[in-house]
Amino acid sequence: MVAMAPQDTARRIQLAAALDALRGRIGRACVAAGREPSEVRLIAVTKTYPARDVVLLAGLGVTDVGENRDQEAAAKAAAVRDAGEAGLRWHYVGRLQRNKCASVVGYADAVHSVDSLRLAEALGVASRRHRDRALDALVQVSIDGDPGRGGAVDGAATPENDLWRVTDAVADTDGLRLAGLMAVAPLGWEPERAFAVLAAFAARLRVRHPAADALSAGMSGDLEAAVKYGATHVRIGSALLGMRNTLR
Numbered sequence: 001m002v003a004m005a006p007q008d009t010a011r012r013i014q015l016a017a018a019l020d021a022l023r024g025r026i027g028r029a030c031v032a033a034g035r036e037p038s039e040v041r042l043i044a045v046t047k048t049y050p051a052r053d054v055v056l057l058a059g060l061g062v063t064d065v066g067e068n069r070d071q072e073a074a075a076k077a078a079a080v081r082d083a084g085e086a087g088l089r090w091h092y093v094g095r096l097q098r099n100k101c102a103s104v105v106g107y108a109d110a111v112h113s114v115d116s117l118r119l120a121e122a123l124g125v126a127s128r129r130h131r132d133r134a135l136d137a138l139v140q141v142s143i144d145g146d147p148g149r150g151g152a153v154d155g156a157a158t159p160e161n162d163l164w165r166v167t168d169a170v171a172d173t174d175g176l177r178l179a180g181l182m183a184v185a186p187l188g189w190e191p192e193r194a195f196a197v198l199a200a201f202a203a204r205l206r207v208r209h210p211a212a213d214a215l216s217a218g219m220s221g222d223l224e225a226a227v228k229y230g231a232t233h234v235r236i237g238s239a240l241l242g243m244r245n246t247l248r
């Protein structure tokens with residue numbers, strides 16, 4: 001094995017401690033909810049942090065990483081692969097423009113932010129053109145019904161952003177596999193209230209699409225409430241990597 005630079009050793013120790021603490025939080029949340037920790041997958045959201053951190057996290061056993069901007073994610077995924085870490089699952093969790101779909105499907109295994117019919121179609125086209133396996137697609141739902149910060153809406157005024165139209169479209173699109181739902185707790189909402197609403201949407205989705213059982217919910221500040229309400233994927237940035245300088 002190649003010797004690590006001293007700053008890498010220090011960072012590795014820091015990340016290992018944060019990961020330990022985080023696994024403890026997830027474990028306790030699972031115990032409180034009567035769930036198995038193996039039911040909750042940790043996605044390390046590495047946005048704004050360098051590829052080196054992703055490689056260190058992979059060395060510590062992290063299997064899933066999340067990013068929210070295509071340009072940053074594409075470069076980072078390539079750098080991580082060049083460093084010899086080819087087995088990670090990459091999750092695209094940010095807002096996605098249709099002209100970025102071709103790039104995203106090249107490195108992502110899952111996209112968590114499908115929230116319109118047009119995006120579902122564009123992602124399907126890109127997936128069929130650039131991949132040999134279907135892409136996991138989660139439909140992002142707006143818990144408070146305000147589409148301003150992204151997310152499809154239950155009972156939207158137009159079909160374009162209607163939650164159930166979008167989920168059905170994803171399920172019907174070749175190149176995509178409808179995996180489940182994703183949400184962010186709205187600002188100013190108690191996480192418990194937000195994730196209770198989300199859990200009801202998830203239950204309705206499973207009636208329509210029984211295999212779509214993924215629920216991507218919970219971030220550094222609210223993962224306990226998300227686990228209580230059935231999250232299968234928690235997306236953790238700052239609690240693992242440290243506070244970001246930017247608000248994203």
Ligand SMILES: *Cc1c(COP(=O)(O)O)cnc(C)c1O
Binds near residue numbers: 094219
């Ligand atoms: C940044 C981000 C996260 C992680 O947020 P933290 O509060 O740093 O844990 C999770 N989900 C999405 C969609 C994000 O953009």
